[in-house]
Every structure is written in C-alpha cells, then in structure tokens.
Amino acid sequence: DSGVTQTPKHLITATGQRVTLRCSPRSGDLSVYWYQQSLDQGLQFLIQYYNGEERAKGNILERFSAQQFPDLHSELNLSSLELGDSALYFCASSVTGARSYEQYFGPGTRLTVT
Amino acid sequence: GESVGLHLPTLSVQEGDNSIINCAYSNSASDYFIWYKQESGKGPQFIIDIRSNMDKRQGQRVTVLLNKTVKHLSLQIAATQPGDSAVYFCAEIIEGGSEKLVFGKGMKLTVNP
Numbered sequence: 001d002s003g004v005t006q007t008p009k010h011l012i013t014a015t016g017q018r019v020t021l022r023c024s025p026r027s028g029d030l031s032v033y034w035y036q037q038s039l040d041q042g043l044q045f046l047i048q049y050y051n052g053e054e055r056a057k058g059n060i061l062e063r064f065s066a067q068q069f070p071d072l073h074s075e076l077n078l079s080s081l082e083l084g085d086s087a088l089y090f091c092a093s094s095v096t097g098a099r100s101y102e103q104y105f106g107p108g109t110r111l112t113v114t
Numbered sequence: 115g116e117s118v119g120l121h122l123p124t125l126s127v128q129e130g131d132n133s134i135i136n137c138a139y140s141n142s143a144s145d146y147f148i149w150y151k152q153e154s155g156k157g158p159q160f161i162i163d164i165r166s167n168m169d170k171r172q173g174q175r176v177t178v179l180l181n182k183t184v185k186h187l188s189l190q191i192a193a194t195q196p197g198d199s200a201v202y203f204c205a206e207i208i209e210g211g212s213e214k215l216v217f218g219k220g221m222k223l224t225v226n227p
Contacts, residue, residue: 002157033215043158043203043217056214090157101146101207103215105157 003027004106006091012112018079021109025072025093031055032074033094033103034066038087049074081113126224133191133225137204137218142185146207148215149178149189153200161189161202191223199225 003026013019025032034046036059045058049068060066063081068074078085088110092103127133139147145166150158162173164180164187171178177190187204201222205215 002159004157042219045214045216048214058214092157101148101215102160102163105150105159107155108157 002104002106004091004093004104006089006106006109008109009107010110010112012114013081014114015081015083017081017113018077019081019111021076021078021089021091021111023074023076023091023093023106025074025091026104029093029095029104030072031094032068032072033092034060034074034076035090035092035105036087037090037108043090046076078111083113086111086113123219124222124224126226127194129194129196129225129227131194133189133194133198133223135189135191135202135204135221135223137187137189139185139187139204139206141206141208142182144206144208147178147180147187148205148207149176149187150203150205150217151198151200152203152220158203194223194225196225196227199223 005024007022011019030051033048036044036046046060047066048056052068063079066076088108090105090108092105094103148163149161151161152158162176162178164171164178169180175192179188191198201220203217203220205217208216
C-alpha cells in the first residue's frame, strides 16, 4: 500500500458527460501528480500541483482540469468526455524538495466512456 | 522531442535466472532516472533510481546501470522470482526544478516457474 488513495476505483459514463476523480496524497507529501495510462499511449504525465499551486503541465487536454485543495487532496475533472478518454488515471504524490524524485502512486481509477 | 523508450516489449525468463531490462533515452540533459514496476491491477511502484553522475546503483536484488555515452539505462534483477512478473517502466526527469516524469512504454516481464 503506497499510502495514496484514489476514488472511485471504477467509473463508467457516457460520452459528453463530466466526471471528477479524487486523490488523497500520502501524509506529508505536498506534491500531487496526475497521469493517464492507456494501451496505446502508455503512462502520460498530465499535471502536477505543489501545495495548492500548479507546478508543471504535461499533455493535459483543455477539457481536463485539476486542483489541489488546502488539505492537499486533489481532484481531476474530465469534461465533454470522449471514447478516447477511456483509460486508467493515476495519482501520485511526493515530498518535493527531497533528494529523491520518488513518486508514490495510488491504485488508479479506471474510466470507461461508452 | 525528448522520449524514453525500451528496447524489448516482452521478456520471459525462468525462475532463478537473472533478468536484464533495457531502456534508451534521448535527452542527454536528463539528470535523473527511475525504474518503476507495475503489477496487474496496481499503480506503478518505485524500484530504484539513479542520478546522471553515477554509473551504477544497487538495491536489493536489483541493479541499475547508466551509460551516458550511449544514453542507455538497464535494470538487472538477480534470481528472478515469480513475484517479479510485472511491467517495468523506465522514467526520466527532463525539466530542471520539476518532477515531471517521462515514462517509457513499458516492458512486460514474465517469470516461468
């Protein structure tokens, strides 16, 4: 168990809908990262938040947004969903500033868009 | 653009053998590399890391080798066990001051009893 929790575990929704994925980082970790894992694209970095502020952005679509709250949990919002958004979405956390960039991954949320 | 990739998509080994998983990276400015293991139905799990000022780093049954000349990274697993069966990813930090990881496509290791 990495200490990172994600909810829900599975999510099935229709095209055009909007969903919110939730992540709670490990206790003490200030950074939260979101990744998308699909069969054809592998693990793709989406976005990073550090202590409530956006710190780095990757291949995140404009239809997607994220935020980190004062209690450090994070939410990833996916809107106008398309079939191609079906994937595993992972959240990871780390202690930014430490010597290691080791990130701890949650169990993921499997999103299926029908 | 920068990319991290793996030479072999699949690898099957016998239990007890040593396994070597290879990875190529393209950005010579990368200064930190990590190997992750992902078991079926789980998130990636940190295995070992290495900084670009090192050539070799050892952990428990695992060794990572870095060859900066040819931009090659490898993960060696000694006495491979069935529990080592997983997909292995190498990842690269390519932006200074950010922990933005670029992952390779992954390689599936199957350990046969």
